[in-house]
Amino acid sequence: MRASRRPIPWHFLIPALIAGAGVLLPLAYLGVRALEADPRTLAELVLRERNLRLLLNTVALLVGVLLGTALLALPLAWLTTRSDLRGKRFWTVLLTLPLAVPGFVGAYALLGATGPSGMLEAVLGIDWPRPWGYWGAWGVLVLFTYPYLFLNLRAGLLGLDPSLEEAAQSLGYRRMEVFLKVVLPQLRPAFYAGGLLVGLHVLGDFGVVSLMRYETFSYAIYLQYSASFDRVYAAWLSLMLIGLTGGLLWLESRLLSGLSFSRVGLGSARLARPVPLGPWRWLSYPLLLVPVVGALLIPLATMLYWALRFPYENRVSVTEALANSAQAAAPAALVAVLLALPLAYLGVRFPSPFSRLLERTAYLGYATPPLAFALALIFFSLRGVPFLYQTLALLVLAYALHFMAEAIGPMRSALYQAPPRLEEAARNLGFGPLQAFLKATFPLLWRGVLASLALVFLSSVKELPLTFLLAPVGYSTLATQIWAYTSEAMYAEAAPYALLIVLFSACFVGLLISQERRR
Amino acid sequence: MKNLRIAIVAALALGALAQAQGTLTIYSGRSQGLVDPLVKQFQAETGIKVNVKYGRDAELLAALQEEGARSPADIFWANTSGALGAAQPLMIKLPASITSKPSGFMPGSGTWTPLSIRFRVLAYNTQKLKPEQFPQSVMELPQQTQLKGRIGWTPTYSSFQDFIAAMILVHGEAKTKEWLEGMKRLEPKVYPSNPPMMEAIRAGEIDVALTNHYYIQRFVKAGYPIGTYYFAKGDVGSLALVTGAGILKSSKNVANSTRFLIWLLSPKAQQFFPGELFEYPVTKGAILPTTLNPLDDILARSPKIDFEKLQLDNALKVLREAGLL
Numbered sequence: 001m002r003a004s005r006r007p008i009p010w011h012f013l014i015p016a017l018i019a020g021a022g023v024l025l026p027l028a029y030l031g032v033r034a035l036e037a038d039p040r041t042l043a044e045l046v047l048r049e050r051n052l053r054l055l056l057n058t059v060a061l062l063v064g065v066l067l068g069t070a071l072l073a074l075p076l077a078w079l080t081t082r083s084d085l086r087g088k089r090f091w092t093v094l095l096t097l098p099l100a101v102p103g104f105v106g107a108y109a110l111l112g113a114t115g116p117s118g119m120l121e122a123v124l125g126i127d128w129p130r131p132w133g134y135w136g137a138w139g140v141l142v143l144f145t146y147p148y149l150f151l152n153l154r155a156g157l158l159g160l161d162p163s164l165e166e167a168a169q170s171l172g173y174r175r176m177e178v179f180l181k182v183v184l185p186q187l188r189p190a191f192y193a194g195g196l197l198v199g200l201h202v203l204g205d206f207g208v209v210s211l212m213r214y215e216t217f218s219y220a221i222y223l224q225y226s227a228s229f230d231r232v233y234a235a236w237l238s239l240m241l242i243g244l245t246g247g248l249l250w251l252e253s254r255l256l257s258g259l260s261f262s263r264v265g266l267g268s269a270r271l272a273r274p275v276p277l278g279p280w281r282w283l284s285y286p287l288l289l290v291p292v293v294g295a296l297l298i299p300l301a302t303m304l305y306w307a308l309r310f311p312y313e314n315r316v317s318v319t320e321a322l323a324n325s326a327q328a329a330a331p332a333a334l335v336a337v338l339l340a341l342p343l344a345y346l347g348v349r350f351p352s353p354f355s356r357l358l359e360r361t362a363y364l365g366y367a368t369p370p371l372a373f374a375l376a377l378i379f380f381s382l383r384g385v386p387f388l389y390q391t392l393a394l395l396v397l398a399y400a401l402h403f404m405a406e407a408i409g410p411m412r413s414a415l416y417q418a419p420p421r422l423e424e425a426a427r428n429l430g431f432g433p434l435q436a437f438l439k440a441t442f443p444l445l446w447r448g449v450l451a452s453l454a455l456v457f458l459s460s461v462k463e464l465p466l467t468f469l470l471a472p473v474g475y476s477t478l479a480t481q482i483w484a485y486t487s488e489a490m491y492a493e494a495a496p497y498a499l500l501i502v503l504f505s506a507c508f509v510g511l512l513i514s515q516e517r518r519r
Numbered sequence: 520m521k522n523l524r525i526a527i528v529a530a531l532a533l534g535a536l537a538q539a540q541g542t543l544t545i546y547s548g549r550s551q552g553l554v555d556p557l558v559k560q561f562q563a564e565t566g567i568k569v570n571v572k573y574g575r576d577a578e579l580l581a582a583l584q585e586e587g588a589r590s591p592a593d594i595f596w597a598n599t600s601g602a603l604g605a606a607q608p609l610m611i612k613l614p615a616s617i618t619s620k621p622s623g624f625m626p627g628s629g630t631w632t633p634l635s636i637r638f639r640v641l642a643y644n645t646q647k648l649k650p651e652q653f654p655q656s657v658m659e660l661p662q663q664t665q666l667k668g669r670i671g672w673t674p675t676y677s678s679f680q681d682f683i684a685a686m687i688l689v690h691g692e693a694k695t696k697e698w699l700e701g702m703k704r705l706e707p708k709v710y711p712s713n714p715p716m717m718e719a720i721r722a723g724e725i726d727v728a729l730t731n732h733y734y735i736q737r738f739v740k741a742g743y744p745i746g747t748y749y750f751a752k753g754d755v756g757s758l759a760l761v762t763g764a765g766i767l768k769s770s771k772n773v774a775n776s777t778r779f780l781i782w783l784l785s786p787k788a789q790q791f792f793p794g795e796l797f798e799y800p801v802t803k804g805a806i807l808p809t810t811l812n813p814l815d816d817i818l819a820r821s822p823k824i825d826f827e828k829l830q831l832d833n834a835l836k837v838l839r840e841a842g843l844l
Contacts, residue, residue, distance in 0.1 A: 050842060111715060115722025130722055210675075210711035223675050223844060226577035227835060231584065310741045313795065314552060371578060378585040390591060468574035469582045473544050473591065476551065476573065484551040484573060489714040489737045493552060 008350050009433040012342040019339040020358045022401045023365030027242070029376030030368070033235035045233045046240070051220065058203060058216040058244070061137055065202045066195055068142035069149045072291065073194070074187075076146075077153035079284055084274040091288055092154065093510045096454065098295035099147045100505030102462040102479055104207030105486060105498060107140045109299035111211060112306060119305040120298070136212035143295040144208070145201050148406070148455065149194030155410045155451045156190030157183075158516070159417040159444075162272035175275070189416045192252050193409025197455075199248055200366050200405070203241060217241055221369050231375065238372045245367035249360045257351075296502065303498045306491030316481070316493050318500055325477040325504070328392060328467075329460035332399035333407075336456040337449055339400060340407035345437070347408075348415040359408065366405035373402055374469040395470045399460040406459060407452035414448030415441070450512045458505055478504070540566040543775045546583060548576035548597040549762060557791055561782055567775050576602035576677065583609055583767070593770035594779065596634075598762050599677040601831045603631045610765035614777060620784040621801040623818070624761045627827040631765030634783055635798040638817060639682050639758045641748040642728045642735050644720050650748050657729075657756025658690065661701025670707040671716045671728035674843040678731050678760050684834035685758045688824050692837060699841040709843075714738075720745055731760065736797040736810055749812075752820050759821035761801070 079085050080092045098106070113119040115130040131139055160183065168178045206222045209215065218241060224234035277284060340362065347359035365373070377398050381389045388394045418441050426436035462479045471477070476484075478501040485494035547554060551573045562569045572579070576597045583590055583606060595610065597603050603626075610630040617632050618625055624633040641653060654660060660670075673679045686695045708725055710716040713734040719725050721743050735747050750756035764783070766776040782788055789800040793807045799814055807814065838844040 048839075108715060108718075111722075112718055115724065118722055130719075130724060132724075211715055213709055225581060226575065227675060227677070227680060227844060231581055306741075310737070314556065371581070374578075375581055375585050378582055382586060382589050386589065389589075465578060468572075468578050471572075473570040473572045480573065481551070487712065487714070488550055488552045489717070489734065490552045 008346060008355070011434040011437075012345055015339065016342040016346050016355075016358050019343055019401075019404060020361040022339070022397075023361050023404065025380055026368045026373045026376035027364065029379050030235045030239055030242075030372055032379075033231050034239055036232045037236060042233065042236060045224075046236050051217070051237075051240075054215055054217045054220050055244075057134075057214065058218075061134065061141070061209070061214070061216060062199055062202045064134070064138045065141045065145065066198060068138060069146040069198050070191065070195065072142060073146045073149035073153055075284075075287055076291070077150050077157055079288065081154055081157040082272055082275055083284070084276050085281070085284060089510075089513050089516075092513050093506055094292050094296070095150055095288070096147050096458075096509045096513075097502060097506055098144050098291060099455070099458040100462065100502050100509075101144060101295060101299055101498075102207070102464070102482060102501075103140075103144055103205060104211065105303075105482055106144050106295060106299050107208045107211040108486060109302040110140060110294075113298050113302045119302045123301070123305065132213050134214055137209045137214040140208050140212060141202055141205065143291055145198045146291065148197040148201065149191070151451045151455060152190040152194030152197075152409050152413060153187060155447050156187045156413045156417075158447055159414055160186055160272070161417075165272070189256065189413045190409070192256055193413055196248065196252050196363065197366075197406055197409060200245060200363065203245060203248075203367065204369060217244070218369060222371070225371055235372065238369050241369065242364060242367050245364065249363050253356055253360065300499060300502065303491065303495045307495035308492075310489065310491045312492035313490065314493050316485075316496060318478075318481075318496050321476050321478045321481050321497060322500060322504060324471075324475055325461050325479070325501075328395050328399065328471070328477065329457050330508075331396045332403070332460045333453045333457040335396060335400035336404045336407045337411070337452050340404045340452065341411060341445075341449075343404075344408045344412040344415055348412055349420060359412075362408055363405045365401055366403065368402075370402060370463070370465040371469075374398065374466045377470060390470065390472050392472060392475075395467065395472070395475075398466045398470050399463065400456070402463075402466060403456045403459045406455040410448040410451035410455070411445055412448075414445045418444040447516055450515055454509050454512045457508055461501060461505060540568070541772060541775055542568040542570060543594070543772055543779055544592050545569060545571045545594045545596055545779075546579045546592045547571050547573050548579050548595075548599075548602060553796055554596070556795065557783070557788060560788075561779060565778065565782075567778070569779075580606055586769070588769050590767060590769040592767055593772045593776045594764055594766055595631075596762075596764040599681065600626070600761055600763065600826055600829065601677050601681060603763050603765060604827075604829075604831065606765065607631075609767055609769075611768055611770075611773070613766065613780070617777065617780050617784065620781070622803055624759070624801060624826060627825070631763045632780055632784065633761040633763045633801045635762045635789075635792040635796070636801060636818075637678070637760045637762070637798055638732045638749075638821065639678065639756060639760065640730065640732045640735070641750070641756070642717065642720060642730045643746050643748055644723075644726045645744045645746040647726050650746065653727075653748050653750075655751040656754045657750050658694075658698060658754075660756075661698060661705060664705070666727060667705045668708075669726040670702070670705055671710055671719055671725035672702075672707045673710050673712060673716065673730070674838055675709070676712055679729065680831060680834045680838065681760055681829060682729075682755070682758050683838060684829040684831055685822065685824055686755050687830065687833050687837065688828055689755045689822055692833065695837055696841065699837065699843070703841065703843075717743065717745060729756075733797040739810075749820060753822050754820070755822050757820040757822070759818070761826070762798070 076095055080088045114128045116127055120126045120128050165178050165182050168182045204218050206218050210219055221234055221237040224230055224237055343359045343362055346355040381394055422440040423436050426440040464479055464483055467477055467480055478497050481497045482494050558569050558571055576599055580602050595606050607628055607630050612629045613632060618629055621633050713730050716728045717734055717738045735745050738745050770776050784802055786804055789802050790805045792798040792800050793805055793811055
């Protein structure tokens with residue numbers, strides 16, 4: 001492509017190399033541990049027929065959830081960007097919030113709501129069948145992961161140049177044809193980026209599938225650590241999972257190669273005129289309400305219902321956990337965006353096998369089971385930077401490195417849409433590469449940056465294994481408190497934290513969404 | 520202004536006191552919801568500043584193994600004898616001032632002390648089943664064909680694995696495998712932990728569950744129709760499980776750590792376990808709530824086995840061969 005002949009500017013290369021190295025450390029650790037294995041036991045544990053079955057289970061769930069989230073997220077993203085739906089920002093915040101609910105809480109609460117004398121029957125008289133098995137895991141994962149795709153698609157839709165669609169329309173295409181032939185193909189980077197996150201989430205999920213009694217591969221990894229207290233064989237299983245992820249990444253990069261969606265026209269893009277929904281409006285509400293009711297209303301109502309039913313024994317103080325969550329997650333979001341930006345930039349503007357590889361490493365960090373990721377950081381920080389061990393700084397860094405992949409997608413989609421010619425023009429005007437980027441391209445990435453911040457923030461707020469192991473001693477967050485109380489069936493104590501995690505995330509996402517139109 | 524100055528002086532003095540008493544760092548697999556009041560009380564009584572890292576047994580143990588001698592932790596406090604057994608190489612031999620306190624369950628290695636006891640029981644839906652319908656021994660459970668599809672269990676959960684290890688010790692590996700195969704024919708449903716299993720009884724997904732006694736108590740308090748069935752005295756289905764803690768070799772505060780463990784074995788702290796958590800104490804003299812059995816009676820129910828001889832590895836192997844892990 002045009003820019004690839006030029007040498008990669010060091011302002012981008014060095015941070016990108018640092019980010020890549022940070023993510024590869026855990027892999028090195030897993031390698032160290034994996035090599036300690038005794039070959040015979042290894043063969044027994046790894047090459048089992050059961051592992052093959054788990055692998056098939058995992059792939060089946062992966063495909064199902066990808067399809068489900070795509071079918072849900074696309075209309076939602078379109079409604080909240082392109083239609084004349086009222087309260088688009090309000091809906092956007094609500095529709096993003098399922099990301100704030102930790103998966104194990106969501107799944108557990110849905111189990112508490114359903115079945116005879118569940119919350120729904122006690123309050124509304126509805127005996128809804130209990131979710132379980134493949135379809136249970138599918139439904140719950142779709143409900144709690146579609147926002148990854150939704151946010152990416154929204155950023156993509158908002159960045160599209162409406163003049164393309166207008167041109168198609170003026171050529172006589174009907175609206176639906178324009179959508180299928182012009183809009184949808186342009187959303188491919190957003191689909192791939194969001195779908196990759198959904199996919200990696202499904203591969204790594206342990207909380208939801210175990211509660212739905214559906215066994216997948218990451219379930220086996222967790223069992224290896226928790227049942228046999230064994231770091232060596234767990235490392236092997238983790239490496240196998242990372243291998244699976246590698247396959248997914250390879251597939252995505254094949255699909256992405258050769259894409260270019262930037263505007264070629266002069267001047268800056270306008271916002272598209274909203275499409276009137278007309279009588280379809282009444283159909284859009286049920287669609288908007290399904291995820292809001294299923295992933296937010298019912299879980300929160302169940303927590304409240306439990307809170308009223310179960311005895312309240314401990315006085316809880318929420319302020320400290322709230323402050324701790326904010327202190328760790330907000331800087332983590334910022335650092336992750338700073339680390340991901342050069343990776344995304346190199347991947348789009350200097351496409352080469354090397355820059356692609358660098359970008360992909362970020363996803364490997366995301367695919368590394370968090371428990372293994374945390375152990376790796378313990379291993380290296382104690383040997384290299386012991387003064388950082390169990391400090392807030394290390395926790396922030398861990399979140400940022402682990403969730404960096406979530407930050408890449410939205411910015412990459414935005415970069416695909418930002419015309420390189422603007423930056424070239426800035427270079428011709430005498431600006432250096434960094435200045436040219438900041439003046440010409442960065443402003444166009446704004447919406448992507450906001451979506452990236454939101455994604456990393458929400459993931460960090462609800463994160464558990466990294467927090468357990470890397471946080472300073474005595475440091476509890478909203479998520480660790482929810483876990484501590486729900487795992488002992490102390491729902492009255494858990495409820496305030498659960499409500500707060502959603503409210504707090506709502507405030508943060510609301511703040512980001514309100515910034516979308518500023519530039 | 521003067522008040523402020525007094526307050527500052529007082530705060531400084533308190534700070535200095537805390538400094539003088541030193542600190543204590545605990546890695547606790549027992550969750551904050553359960554044991555935080557105990558930690559707070561110890562801190563208030565002694566002035567020792569206690570920092571706790573809460574987590575899950577397995578994760579904290581993995582962290583301790585990675586940290587080795589560099590660990591900032593003084594004490595490892597865990598839910599299961601399995602985790603404590605695995606942590607044994609990292610812990611010091613406890614002094615007699617601690618090991619003389621518990622009335623039983625002291626491990627032969629002397630590297631950790633039991634702190635409270637739980638029991639394996641059968642939970643059942645009181646609206647659908649009567650205790651007379653259950654067998655005397657858990658070993659006869661596979662023959663209860665009327666329970667097909669109605670049983671819940673937690674093969675991935677540590678307490679269940681301890682139970683299988685005990686079964687191997689008492690009845691041998693062949694019998695244990697036979698039992699697992701028999702149970703599998705009853706098509707039991709697998710749960711990751713005990714509270715979701717209690718929810719499943721409520722929802723009619725299952726009607727009986729192999730679980731630990733204290734979970735039932737909490738759900739009964741919330742009005743769930745769940746009853747507790749105890750198998751006959753000495754039956755492996757009534758196995759006692761201990762929680763406990765030990766002092767790590769990496770500890771730089773052995774004196775404070777010792778003091779904490781002795782305090783946890785004091786009558787006041789021991790009373791906390793039955794009073795607040797429905798767990799049984801390990802020292803004599805605590806007053807038990809009416810929903811719990813007398814201590815002597817319940818101790819007589821558990822099979823007499825040496826807990827050091829429980830082989831978690833064997834249990835895992837058998838469970839893997841049965842396709843349950």
